[in-house]
Every structure is written in C-alpha cells, then in structure tokens.
Amino acid sequence: MIADGPIPLRVHDIESLSPSLKRFSLTALHGGELPTAAPGAHIMLTLRGPDRVMKNAYSLVSPAACRDRYQIIVRHVAQSRGGSAFLHQGIRPGDVIEAAPPVNLFPLSQSARKHLLIGGGIGITPLLSYLPLLKARGARFELHQISSAEDVGVFERLLAPFAPGQEIRIHGGGRGAFDLAGILSRQPLGTHLYVCGPRPLMDAAASTAAALGWPPGKVHKESFGEAAGGLPFKAILARRGIEIDVGETQTLLEAIEATGIAAPCLCRGGACGECRLPVIEGEVEHRDDFLSAEEKAAQSAVMTCVSRARSARLVIDF
Amino acid sequence: MTLQFKPNETFRSDFAYGKSDADLLRFPFPFPEDAYMYSVNIEPHVRGGPTAAFAHVFDIDEHYVAECRERALVLAEDPKRCQVLPHMEMAEWDTLELIMESLAADYPDHFSLTKAGDLWTWVNRPLGIQQSFTFGEAHTLPYGPFEYITRQAQGDFTLQDQRDDNLYVDGGMVTTQADWSLEFNIGMTFHEWHGPVPLAHEKGVFDRALKYLLRLQYGRPVRRLNWTITINPRLDTSPENYPVWGPDRTTVTSENVGEKVHLRVELQTLFRLPRSNAILFGIRCYLASVADLARVPKWRRRLHRVLRDLHPEIQAYKGLPRYRQMVLDHLAPFDDGAPTSPGIQSDLDAL
Numbered sequence: 001m002i003a004d005g006p007i008p009l010r011v012h013d014i015e016s017l018s019p020s021l022k023r024f025s026l027t028a029l030h031g032g033e034l035p036t037a038a039p040g041a042h043i044m045l046t047l048r049g050p051d052r053v054m055k056n057a058y059s060l061v062s063p064a065a066c067r068d069r070y071q072i073i074v075r076h077v078a079q080s081r082g083g084s085a086f087l088h089q090g091i092r093p094g095d096v097i098e099a100a101p102p103v104n105l106f107p108l109s110q111s112a113r114k115h116l117l118i119g120g121g122i123g124i125t126p127l128l129s130y131l132p133l134l135k136a137r138g139a140r141f142e143l144h145q146i147s148s149a150e151d152v153g154v155f156e157r158l159l160a161p162f163a164p165g166q167e168i169r170i171h172g173g174g175r176g177a178f179d180l181a182g183i184l185s186r187q188p189l190g191t192h193l194y195v196c197g198p199r200p201l202m203d204a205a206a207s208t209a210a211a212l213g214w215p216p217g218k219v220h221k222e223s224f225g226e227a228a229g230g231l232p233f234k235a236i237l238a239r240r241g242i243e244i245d246v247g248e249t250q251t252l253l254e255a256i257e258a259t260g261i262a263a264p265c266l267c268r269g270g271a272c273g274e275c276r277l278p279v280i281e282g283e284v285e286h287r288d289d290f291l292s293a294e295e296k297a298a299q300s301a302v303m304t305c306v307s308r309a310r311s312a313r314l315v316i317d318f
Numbered sequence: 319m320t321l322q323f324k325p326n327e328t329f330r331s332d333f334a335y336g337k338s339d340a341d342l343l344r345f346p347f348p349f350p351e352d353a354y355m356y357s358v359n360i361e362p363h364v365r366g367g368p369t370a371a372f373a374h375v376f377d378i379d380e381h382y383v384a385e386c387r388e389r390a391l392v393l394a395e396d397p398k399r400c401q402v403l404p405h406m407e408m409a410e411w412d413t414l415e416l417i418m419e420s421l422a423a424d425y426p427d428h429f430s431l432t433k434a435g436d437l438w439t440w441v442n443r444p445l446g447i448q449q450s451f452t453f454g455e456a457h458t459l460p461y462g463p464f465e466y467i468t469r470q471a472q473g474d475f476t477l478q479d480q481r482d483d484n485l486y487v488d489g490g491m492v493t494t495q496a497d498w499s500l501e502f503n504i505g506m507t508f509h510e511w512h513g514p515v516p517l518a519h520e521k522g523v524f525d526r527a528l529k530y531l532l533r534l535q536y537g538r539p540v541r542r543l544n545w546t547i548t549i550n551p552r553l554d555t556s557p558e559n560y561p562v563w564g565p566d567r568t569t570v571t572s573e574n575v576g577e578k579v580h581l582r583v584e585l586q587t588l589f590r591l592p593r594s595n596a597i598l599f600g601i602r603c604y605l606a607s608v609a610d611l612a613r614v615p616k617w618r619r620r621l622h623r624v625l626r627d628l629h630p631e632i633q634a635y636k637g638l639p640r641y642r643q644m645v646l647d648h649l650a651p652f653d654d655g656a657p658t659s660p661g662i663q664s665d666l667d668a669l
C-alpha cells in the first residue's frame with residue numbers, strides 16, 4: 001500500500017458508552033476498503049473546530065480484519081477544550097473527518113511466549129484491539145485494567161466478549177490498590193509487557209520492570225511518536241531574500257517546498273544527508289541521524305527534512 | 319496496461335533472453351551522476367520515477383512469466399531457497415495481502431482479487447492460476463502464504479522482524495540473488511547481514527540506514543537502487559550455485575564482452591507490514607547487457623565514466639577486476655566526453 005495522502009472518513013455512528021466515553025465508527029467516504037490497521041495502531045485525525053484546527057491521535061479499537069470501518073473510543077474530560085471535547089460535542093453522524101493513514105508504534109511482539117497487558121483508564125483502547133488477535137491465535141495473555149470506581153461497569157462491558165476462560169481483571173480501586181511489582185514478578189520468562197495509560201503509570205511500569213531485571217526490549221509503552229512538528233518559526237532564505245513561516249505541523253523542508261522552491265532532499269527522514277543546508281544565524285533543534293555530534297554542536301547546518309529552529313528565526317544560506 | 323510476455327525466455331544454459339526497445343528504456347539505470355560512491359540513497363517509493371520501472375508498487379515486465387518459471391526450477395532443485403521462521407506467520411499473510419492487492423489494482427488486465435469476507439479468490443491470468451482460499455488459514459493454499467504469493471512475483475523478498483531496536487532476517491524467498499544466501503543469513507541482524515561491504519561501514523551508512531528503517535511507516539514504503547555485474551543473463555548467482563556460474567567469468571573475451579557482461583540492478587523496496595509490524599524487503603532484479611546499454615547515448619557515456627573511475631575497493635567487492643578493462647575498451651569509443659544530464663532517465667522517447 002502506498003498512502004496517497006489523508007483519508008477522508010465519514011462518521012457513521014456515535015455510541016455513548018458511559019457519561020464520559022463515546023465510540024465513533026468511521027467509514028471510508030468514497031467507499032472501498034480502508035488500509036489494514038493492525039492491533040496497536042493509531043490514526044491522527046484533523047479536527048476543524050470553530051476557531052482552530054487540531055490534530056489528535058487515537059488508538060484504533062477495531063480489529064485488523066475490519067477494513068470497512070475504523071473505530072475509536074474517546075474520553076471527554078470535563079473542562080477540556082481540545083480535540084476530544086470537540087469530538088464529543090461538535091461532531092454528528094454524517095460529518096466528514098480527515099485521517100492520516102494508520103501508524104503502529106505499539107505492535108504486539110511476534111515472538112512473545114506470553115503477553116501481559118496493563119491498561120489505565122482510557123489506556124484500555126489499544127489493548128482492546130489486541131484481544132481479538134490474541135484470542136484467535138490462542139496466545140497466552142493476562143490483562144489488568146486499572147479503573148476508577150465509576151468506570152468499572154463500562155470496562156467490564158467492553159472486555160466481556162473476551163473474558164470467558166481468560167485472565168482478565170479490572171481493578172476498581174485505582175492505582176493505589178494495584179500491585180504492579182507483584183504482577184510483574186510472577187511472570188514466566190519470555191513474557192512481554194504492554195502498558196498504556198497515564199504517563200506516571202507507564203513510567204512506573206517501565207521502571208519496576210527494569211528493577212526486576214526485565215530486558216528493555218520486552219517492555220512496550222504506548223506511543224503516538226514524537227510529534228513531527230514543534231513550535232512555529234520563521235526561516236529566512238538569505239540568498240533569495242525571502243522569509244517563510246514554518247507551521248507547527250510542517251517540516252522546514254515542506255514549508256520551503258510550499259513556496260514553490262525545489263529544495264534538495266531524498267529520504268525525507270534524516271538519514272541520507274541530501275537536504276543539508278548551511279545555517280547563518282539562529283539555533284537548530286537537530287533531529288537527524290546524519291550530522292555528527294560535533295557538527296550538531298557547531299550549529300552550522302540544518303537537515304531540513306526533520307530538524308527545526310529552537311529560536312524564533314533561522315537564517316539559512318540558500 | 320497489457321504486457322506482451324515472453325514465456326520462452328531462459329536464464330540458464332542457452333540464455334534465451336533479450337530486451338525489447340521499450341524494456342531497455344524502462345531499465346532502472348543505477349547511476350544518477352558520472353561517479354559512484356556508497357551513500358544512503360533511500361527515497362520514498364512513490365508511484366512514478368525516472369523510468370517506467372518505478373510506476374507501480376511492484377513492477378511487472380515482459381520477463382514476468384519466464385522469471386516465475388525460473389523460480390520454480392530453482393525451488394525444485396533447492397527448496398531451502400524459501401524459508402520462513404514460525405513466528406513470522408502474520409507477516410506471511412501481510413505479504414500475500416500487499417502483493418495481491420497491489421497487483422490487482424495496478425494491472426487489472428492481468429490479475430484480480432475478489433473477497434467475500436475471509437473467502438478470497440485470486441486470478442493470475444499470465445500464469446493461468448485461479449485460487450479460492452480462506453485468508454488466515456494456510457491449509458487452504460497449496461504452499462504457505464508467503465511462498466504462494468512470491469512464487470508469482472518477480473524478484474526476491476525477505477521478511478524482517480523488528481525487535482530490540484534491530485531488524486532480523488526471519489524469512490525469505492531468494493532465488494534471483496546476487497551472491498548471498500538465505501540459508502546462511504536467516505536469523506541474522508541487520509549489520510550481520512550486510513557483512514563486510516568495504517567503505518560503507520566506515521561511512522556509517524548502515525547505522526543511519528538501520529535507524530531510518532526502524533522508523534519506517536506503514537503506507538510510506540521507501541526504495542533504493544543497488545548494482546553489481548553479472549556474466550550472462552543469469553538470475554540465480556547464489557553461493558550455493560557457485561560451481562555453475564563461477565566459471566562464466568572466465569568466458570569473457572574482447573569479442574563477446576558486450577553481450578556477456580550484464581549490469582545487474584536491484585530495485586530494492588521496503589514496506590512496513592501492518593499486522594506483524596515486520597518489514598518486507600523486495601529485491602527486484604533487472605539485467606541489461608553492456609551492448610544493450612550502449613544503445614542509449616547517456617547511459618553508455620556514464621557507465622564508461624563510472625567504471626573507469628570506480629574506487630579500487632568497490633571494484634574488488636563487485637568482482638570487477640577480471641574484465642573491467644575489457645568493458646572499458648568496449649565502451650571508450652562511445653564516450654565522446656559530452657556532458658550528461660543529472661539523474662538516471664535515458665533522455666530518449668524511443669530507440
């Protein structure tokens with residue numbers, strides 16, 4: 001599959017699961033099959049609110065075999081004014097939303113002997129996408145969902161189809177009553193841990209696992225990746241005497257290209273060295289794998305495909 | 319687009335192989351400038367590029383039917399050319415889905431795929447195959463899903479599992495390879511597999527390539543070209559088969575050098591697979607003789623200059639020294655010293 005740009009989706013159905021949780025089913029606007037989305041994958045939605053455009057990532061809860069729709073579960077936090085609040089309040093069935101093709105930074109290991117899944121709150125969502133596959137494969141797994149008292153019912157309902165005969169437990173007493181170290185220390189060799197939830201839970205799971213001697217390659221934390229973007233800045237192309245605004249979700253290379261100027265590039269991923277341009281003034285936030293540590297420290301060049309300015313202005317010899 | 323296949327071509331013994339004019343002009347000539355050095359020459363695999371070989375997700379050309387037959391011959395002699403470790407089963411189905419869906423979408427005259435839930439029907443007209451099967455159930459196919467579909471594809475494929483921030487070669491269909499062996503490499507890490515390529519390690523090429531590939535995203539495949547030299551249009555130059563092809567190298571003379579010596583180009587593509595998170599590595603091999611390449615003015619000038627000025631260590635690694643001078647003598651009269659345009663396109667519409 002070669003992704004040809006964003007995927008337009010139609011909101012097919014919105015289901016209220018609890019006062020704060022809604023499940024959205026999104027189908028391909030122009031019909032046909034959606035790209036296969038694996039367990040653990042997320043999509044980035046572009047949400048056009050009344051006063052701003054937001055980009056939010058959501059884990060898919062629909063199984064990979066499901067090519068006619070993507071499903072996400074979204075929690076609405078009181079007082080929030082972000083993308084999730086907009087989805088809860090401003091989106092109706094029939095509306096059209098754009099999504100980037102699915103990305104998976106939280107895949108299931110193919111060689112684990114056992115899978116230990118720990119979810120905190122809405123962090124249950126990627127785990128829900130794992131369960132059909134683990135069950136279909138007859139894989140050995142154990143799931144612990146940490147929950148506030150009022151959410152126990154909804155998590156029970158979501159997990160019920162997978163529960164018979166499985167080690168699935170919901171801990172309604174929150175983090176405090178949850179024996180993380182106890183669970184980790186009684187796992188057999190070859191177990192992989194997957195944890196998704198609030199950052200403190202993920203960090204605690206990772207550090208507890210490390211303290212108990214788990215190899216880092218067997219501990220997986222949910223991630224939507226480092227944001228490709230960053231703070232906006234101005235790039236000045238000194239030889240051409242022009243000034244370009246680089247937006248939050250744009251790379252420097254994309255911003256130059258958007259003006260119609262062909263800038264050098266090849267891999268577009270910080271590896272090949274092709275897009276290197278000399279820096280005259282300003283501080284670079286280096287994100288590439290091409291420049292050496294000394295070159296980076298010298299602040300005399302920028303790889304436009306991935307790196308950005310740390311300062312408000314970056315003057316480039318181009 | 320309807321292709322005229324040449325089903326009677328051979329890549330062994332009598333080497334009944336030739337290129338039509340159109341096939342020569344679509345050749346992915348590997349040198350974008352008049353000099354060559356290793357680099358991380360990876361770019362997004364978008365539809366379209368400097369020659370028609372880049373137009374589709376998987377390129378099919380006039381040699382398709384004959385190459386599939388050659389693959390079947392190699393596998394009959396040596397079934398170990400296709401191996402997949404057991405934990406890669408999900409990646410096998412991912413590969414089958416990707417290749418079937420891509421071929422059906424890109425070449426509707428030749429391939430079709432219909433689905434009724436998990437019941438799929440695949441039609442491959444050039445090979446005369448119609449197969450119904452249940453997606454996800456290997457026993458409904460005559461071979462494992464990876465072997466089944468790569469028997470019907472041009473070029474070699476390997477499957478890389480990603481774990482512990484590395485890539486492991488945990489499967490492959492390898493019958494048209496430049497001198498390397500799946501049997502020897504299976505289970506290896508990225509760096510072990512790339513072994514002793516001179517100069518490339520010092521330049522940090524593999525470290526950067528690995529980091530880049532670990533971040534490879536689904537739906538955003540990448541590609542690069544690699545090249546070497548092969549004597550005769552022989553696809554299977556494996557180490558296992560060395561006794562058969564090794565002696566070819568002694569048969570080059572100044573009379574037959576144009577026809578015997580072939581530039582062997584690999585259009586390498588890398589795809590992130592969705593369910594398994596593995597990487598599918600496609601190694602699509604193209605062969606063009608020096609005489610064929612000499613029909614394209616830009617390419618003959620550039621090939622002459624690249625081989626003339628090639629770093630001695632790279633010459634040795636590519637096995638060139640034995641006949642490099644003969645090739646240079648053959649090409650030198652064609653090189654008038656005129657400048658060449660940047661990029662690999664032929665600059666011709668027809669021959």
Ligand code: FES
Pocket residue numbers: 264265266267268269270271272273274275276288290303304305306
């Ligand atoms: S385009 Fe390759 S490093 Fe930027």
